Amino acid sequence: MKEPVQKEYPRQLEGEKVPMVRFRDVTKRYGDLVVLDSLDLDVDEGEMVTIIGPSGSGKTTVLRMLMALEKINSGIIYVDGQPMTHMPKNGALTWADEKYLRRQRTNIGMCFQHFNLFPHMTALENCIEAPIQVLVLNKKAAVERAEGLLDMVGMLEKAGEHPSRLSGGQQQRVAIARALAMRPKVLLFDEVTSALDPEVIGEVTQVIRKLVNKHNLTMLMVTHQMGFAREISDRVCFFYDGKIEEQGPPEEIFGAPQSERTQQFLGAVLEAT
Amino acid sequence: MFDWRWAFVADILPRLLKATGNTVLAALLGYGIAAILGLVFALAQRTAIASVNRTVREVVEFIRSTPLVLQIFFVFYVGPQFGITLSPWAAGMIAIGLHYASYLSEVYRAGIEGVPKGQWEAALSLSLSPVRTYSRIIIPQAIPTAFAGMGNYFVGIFKDTPMLSVIGVAELMHTANAIGSEHYRFLEPYTLVGGIFLAISLPTAALLRRLEARIRRKMGLRPR
Ligand SMILES: Nc1ncnc2c1ncn2[C@@H]1O[C@H](COP(=O)(O)OP(=O)(O)O)[C@@H](O)[C@H]1O
Ligand SMILES: [Mg+2]
Numbered sequence: 001m002k003e004p005v006q007k008e009y010p011r012q013l014e015g016e017k018v019p020m021v022r023f024r025d026v027t028k029r030y031g032d033l034v035v036l037d038s039l040d041l042d043v044d045e046g047e048m049v050t051i052i053g054p055s056g057s058g059k060t061t062v063l064r065m066l067m068a069l070e071k072i073n074s075g076i077i078y079v080d081g082q083p084m085t086h087m088p089k090n091g092a093l094t095w096a097d098e099k100y101l102r103r104q105r106t107n108i109g110m111c112f113q114h115f116n117l118f119p120h121m122t123a124l125e126n127c128i129e130a131p132i133q134v135l136v137l138n139k140k141a142a143v144e145r146a147e148g149l150l151d152m153v154g155m156l157e158k159a160g161e162h163p164s165r166l167s168g169g170q171q172q173r174v175a176i177a178r179a180l181a182m183r184p185k186v187l188l189f190d191e192v193t194s195a196l197d198p199e200v201i202g203e204v205t206q207v208i209r210k211l212v213n214k215h216n217l218t219m220l221m222v223t224h225q226m227g228f229a230r231e232i233s234d235r236v237c238f239f240y241d242g243k244i245e246e247q248g249p250p251e252e253i254f255g256a257p258q259s260e261r262t263q264q265f266l267g268a269v270l271e272a273t
Numbered sequence: 274m275f276d277w278r279w280a281f282v283a284d285i286l287p288r289l290l291k292a293t294g295n296t297v298l299a300a301l302l303g304y305g306i307a308a309i310l311g312l313v314f315a316l317a318q319r320t321a322i323a324s325v326n327r328t329v330r331e332v333v334e335f336i337r338s339t340p341l342v343l344q345i346f347f348v349f350y351v352g353p354q355f356g357i358t359l360s361p362w363a364a365g366m367i368a369i370g371l372h373y374a375s376y377l378s379e380v381y382r383a384g385i386e387g388v389p390k391g392q393w394e395a396a397l398s399l400s401l402s403p404v405r406t407y408s409r410i411i412i413p414q415a416i417p418t419a420f421a422g423m424g425n426y427f428v429g430i431f432k433d434t435p436m437l438s439v440i441g442v443a444e445l446m447h448t449a450n451a452i453g454s455e456h457y458r459f460l461e462p463y464t465l466v467g468g469i470f471l472a473i474s475l476p477t478a479a480l481l482r483r484l485e486a487r488i489r490r491k492m493g494l495r496p497r
Contacts, residue, residue, distance in 0.1 A: 067398050098403075105400045116395035120413045120492040129409065130399035162492075182399060 011088050013081040020045040020218040021066065021186060026075035028061055028242075035061045037242040038075065043186075048212055048219045050229040050250075053239030054265055059222040062239075063188045066220070067110045068101045079107050080185055106134060109179030110188040113195050115171040117163040123150060123174045124159040127181045135182065142181075149177035153207050169200030173207055180211075187211070189221040201225070208232065226269055230254045238262045282461050285452050289465050292448035297473070299365065299444055300431040306370030307430065308423070311377030316407070318382065336375040342436050344368045349440040365437040373430050377423065384419030385411060417489045424481035428474050445469060 013022065021043040028036040035058045043049050051059045065072050068084060076093070077084045084107075086093040087100040096104070117126050127146035131137045137145070150156045153173040163171050172192055179187060189208065193201045205228050211217055212232055223229050229236055229250065236253040238246045238261075246259040257263045317329040336344070349364035359367070388411050396406040435446035449462035 069394050069397055102400050102402065105398065108398070110394075110398040112391060112395065114391055116389075116391035118392065118395070118410055118414075130401055133402070133405050133409070134400045178399070 009076045009083070009086070009093055011093060012083065013078055017044075018081040019043060019078075020047070020080055021220070022078040023062075023066075024076050024078075026065060026077060027073045028058075028065055028070075029073050035242050036065065036072070039243065041237070041244065043218055043220060045185075045218055046216045047234045048221065048232060049235045049237060050233040051220065051222045051237050051239055052224070052226070052229060052265075053237075053245075057239040058242040059239050060190055061242075063110065063190050063220060063222060066186070067108055067188060068096070068105055071095070079104065106182060107184055108186045108188065109182055109184035111172065111175050111179055111190065111192045113191045115163070115168070115175045115195075117171055117175055117178070119163050122160050122162055123155060123166070123177075126163070126174060127178045130178075131181050146177065146181050149180050150174070152180075152210065153177045154203070167200060168196045169203045172196065172204045176204075176207055176211075184217075186218045186220065189219065189223070191222050191224065193223070193225060224269070226254065226266070238265065240265075276460075278458075278461065281456070281458060282465065285462060286465065288452065289445065289448060289462065289469065292443060292445045293469055293473075295442070296431070296434050296444040299362075299369070299434045299437060299442065300427075302366050303369040303373065303434070304427055304430050306366060307373035307377050307426070310370060310374035312381055314374055314378035315381035315385065318378070319385070333375040333378055336372055337379075341369065341372045341433060342439060344372055345436055345440055361437070361440045361442045365440060365442050369430060369433065369437070373426055376426055376429075380419045380422035380426065381415065383422070384415030384417075387418045388414045413492065417485070417492055420481075420485045420488060424478070424485065427481065428478055431474065431477070432470065 009024065013019070019042040021041070023039050023041040026036055026039040026041075027034065039058075039062070041062070051062060053059055064070055066077060066079070066084070072085055076086055082104065083093060083096070084101075084104050085096055087096045117123075118129070121129065124143065124146055127149060128137075128139070128142040131142040131145060132139060147156060147159065150159050153176055155170060155173050155177065158166060158170060158174075163174070166174065176192075192208075193204050196204065205225070208219075208221070209232060211219065221229070221233075231250075233250045235247060236250050237244050238253060238257075238259070240261050246253065246257060246262045253262065254266065257266060314329055314333055317325055318333070320326055345365060345368040348368045349359065349361065352359055352364065392410055392414065393406070396410045401410065434444050437444055438447035438450065441447065445466050449459075449466045452462045453459040
């Protein structure tokens with residue numbers, strides 16, 4: 001059961017510097033298992049934040065809660081200053097309903113470990129479906145936008161192919177184009193290279209590099225590729241047991257981690273690779 | 274002993290072929306009703322509204338646990354007691370449509386449940402509405418899985434149409450019975466009815482299998 005809103009949270013974030021994403025006291029439980037434990041996390045506009053940590057520490061859950069694929073138990077999430085998990089009603093905040101969520105989700109794009117492309121649609125159709133249905137773009141405009149993005153990810157030549165005829169790396173690049181076609185303010189990556197053969201990981205990380213350089217896009221990325229995280233992130237968050245154990249610029253987290261748990265984790269990961 | 278009369282066959286064949294039209298019509302109409310109503314049943318069992326959910330589940334279970342012929346009698350003969358008087362055709366189509374809808378709803382449900390969770394999440398993350406998610410993403414992917422079952426029930430409904438003869442729908446069985454009692458000969462009419470059913474069922478089943486393979490190909494799925 002959802003708990004009532006206990007604390008008074010601001011109805012929207014105002015002021016000089018509003019973060020693009022804000023988690024406040026966010027708790028998520030499955031039964032007795034506490035997966036996120038009153039999490040606080042701010043991400044600035046245009047920032048690339050990477051989440052690392054042991055398996056089961058709640059990394060995927062952070063992204064799923066932000067995308068509102070499931071409801072949180074308590075706390076609040078804001079995106080671009082507006083509440084995401086809550087909506088204003090009669091001058092106060094209540095839990096968001098489906099309709100409100102659907103509108104707020106357009107601010108966020110998500111790329112999944114297993115791509116989740118629609119298998120009965122071509123690469124291009126995958127990229128124009130939501131822009132036409134949700135953003136009410138006309139078909140011509142949607143195709144133009146999609147072709148531009150497919151070109152950017154190097155998949156324009158395969159625009160007419162179904163996902164089953166594409167390699168994992170190619171499917172993931174189409175999935176990135178599909179998410180970008182909604183022009184989200186925030187883009188989420190959940191271990192987007194974990195299901196890929198080693199030789200095609202580079203083609204996906206190359207696309208993500210491009211996004212960091214080109215767009216003023218806020219990104220949250222869960223990854224096990226420590227080298228890539230170190231190279232690309234503005235900030236790295238080490239998750240442990242549903243909490244942020246340690247965070248900071250990549251040089252600090254990878255170069256001189258303070259927490260013993262971070263040291264242990266990085267030691268084990270670096271030894272394994 | 275084995276007394277097969279070709280002249281009699283030639284005599285009654287036109288009448289039986291005409292009745293075949295009614296049989297095919299009954300199968301198509303009944304299936305049309307069942308296909309649509311079955312989808313309604315399947316989706317109703319997936320809503321978050323618990324009362325709708327439970328009621329539909331129980332109705333489906335009830336229909337699946339009682340004989341079709343009873344349901345046909347019931348709609349036709351008990352209906353009038355509640356002020357609902359229906360023609361044999363209307364009563365028959367309602368009964369057979371409801372009966373097969375409850376079976377098809379399970380086929381649809383299995384198809385829908387076979388669509389991976391990631392597809393729902395992708396649709397959600399793209400802000401697609403529930404109606405669009407079902408119509409554009411989920412149902413198209415459920416069809417290839419459901420198609421084999423849907424095809425079996427199509428042949429099944431066709432083979433069950435003779436039950437409509439019990440309330441006087443002038444389909445094949447009813448006509449064969451009438452011919453038999455008029456001429457006191459049942460060998461030829463019943464044999465012909467069997468032949469006609471076979472001649473339609475077998476090619477239809479083969480056609481459905483080919484159609485299934487084509488649908489899977491078109492959806493970019495591997496053949497089964
Ligand atoms: N739907 C669910 N039901 C029950 N437990 C879940 C569910 N989803 C995730 N969990 C649990 O929550 C914890 C965190 O999961 P997750 O965020 O996926 O971890 P990570 O991505 O860091 O490996 C794990 O212990 C996992 O088993
Ligand atoms: Mg994970």
